[in-house]
Amino acid sequence: MYLRAFKEQLLSGPPEARPHGWDYTSRFERWDALASVRRKPRREFSVEAPGLFFPPELYPVVLHPMVAARGEAVVSGLLLQRLYDYLDFTTELENLAVIPVATKISRGRSGLALPEQMRADAHKIVTDEAWHAQFSDDFARQAAAATGCPRLGAETSAGPAFVTRLDELRQGLPYGIRGVESLLFAIVSETLISGILSDIPRDDRLPSAVRELVRDHAEDEGRHHVYFRSVLKYTWSALTLSERRDVGPLVPRAIRAFLEPDYVRAAHHLGSIGLTRDETDQVITESWPVHAVRQSISRAAAPLTRYFTEVGALDDARTLASFEEAGLAGTAQESVETGYVPRGVTT
Template sequence: MPTSSTSTTVPGANRQYTLGDWDNRSAVRSKKTSYLLPPVAEVQQQLHSKDWFPPSFIHYFKHPVIRQSSQQTRHRLAANHLVYFLNYTTILEHKIVNRSVETLIHDELGIELPHAMKIAALQLYTDEGYHALFSFKLAEQVARFYDMPVWDAPPKRIRLLLDLLGTCTDEYRPLMWFFVGFVSETIIAKELLDLTGNTLVCTVYQMFREHLEDEARHSRYFSEVFQYLWPRLSPELQQDSARHLIDIIFVFSEVDEQWLGASLASAGICALEATDIIQQLQAPGARAQRARSSAAATLQAMKRAGFFEQDAHRTLFSQSGLIDA
């Protein structure tokens, strides 16, 4: 792969590329949380004033049909959303992020990496396995609370990411895996930041709080690695990668319409109303706005790496709606 840049001054050469005091701060090393829901009666009591998932973060909760529905309906939809998000997180951590991290650990990118960067990658890999574990455990409990049917279909975003990776050449695919991990970790850290707040059921709040503490470090790490790698890519590879980064960012704004239709139906929303809710979410303007908002940290990291110093890159991203012209 033609990865070397002709630049003689390369940003990022003096960074440390660590996860900080990982032994004492990582959830898998320092927390003793069981992530068990309280007894049913206590959960029901908490739901008088708390939510399973922040309503402001569930885009379709702004629709008049949902706004006018009963509290019981909104709680069920939020619980559905939480279970879906946690199951998606489990798959994302295992099949996407950790595969991305492997490209750093096992020298798949064809670029010499600092030793500290590889050690931190191994630590991050360990973190993500634990995140998958507690996400899976909590999803099971909430699903049992409502006796939810099993949803076996892979999340749409996972399917689209794997399809996108499947279109790459064997030579380019490791770099594409890294980009997917970079976008994923910078986006999920922002999502989790929005999810924290003591208006959630206690166990859910604790899980998100501890997950965020790890993901904030992961986001910083992936941002620093991106800043290290980007100037070391050839101009031709940078141009190809710019287009793929847009594709990846937009995948993370996709709505899983099949799952959402089933979720709305389970809460008693009629098919006609559900169709209108889904169509509003899929409108091009709404999708671009979601992508731009969720990828704010991603775009900032790219800016720090000098990505937008190239006119061609700025043009591509402004045409996509991700940045201003």
């Protein structure tokens, strides 16, 4: 088992047999002086009034009249649960999706022919991401102790929605190239998360410790963004034409797996405040309209769509069609739904 795991590559076959040759410029020369794990203190949660635990605009169910009518205490409680979900998402994303890929890269088992400096930098990313996972989990524990309100559903659920979505993505790949979806999702998440984190540190409505924690994360992720943009160049140039044709059409699904709201967690939290299943369905459907979700994903993914365009991914007709169908290439079809079917899921 351990020997197999040691030898297993994300891309099969000898790396030297795959095309390579991109230039790489490291952004980690001053890592010891800049990394949050090296220089930032432990962030200590404290309740600050009047304040919000999470931006309500990023969790629109709390703005819905059926929820807002239940009072500020209910809204505050839901925003605290959304903070927990964000922290849990971060911990699981780092542990399940990013650290394993960065580890494979650092140990020369990605299946890509990468420069030694790029492999060395991947080890620094492993350290960064382990710290992000740790401080997110620690901060959630502090918040629960300080507020007396525990996390709801984290231990009993299937995990953040991206976990299930990534498994479904893997099932869509030919058996011979399963593993590339791990690289793909790491590229997607690491190039998109810095944009997601950018506004929260400037939101003065939030507790200072929340803003500082997210700022610590965002500063590290800025370097990771540049790194994984380089990983995309190496990965795409290394794939055969057949592999690109198999992988390319799945990229929009990977983007959606990362950016689409976690409807199951939201439904669980809305049920906890006494909403019926019909009311929960209505709140979620009206808070996240299909067209609004598509537009939001398209805007957030625009830089990554450009990166895939630059490496030639959208030169393939099927890949281009999948981006267009998902609304990522300027010709969105509004009839395509986000896939929210609340009555068909288990909370």
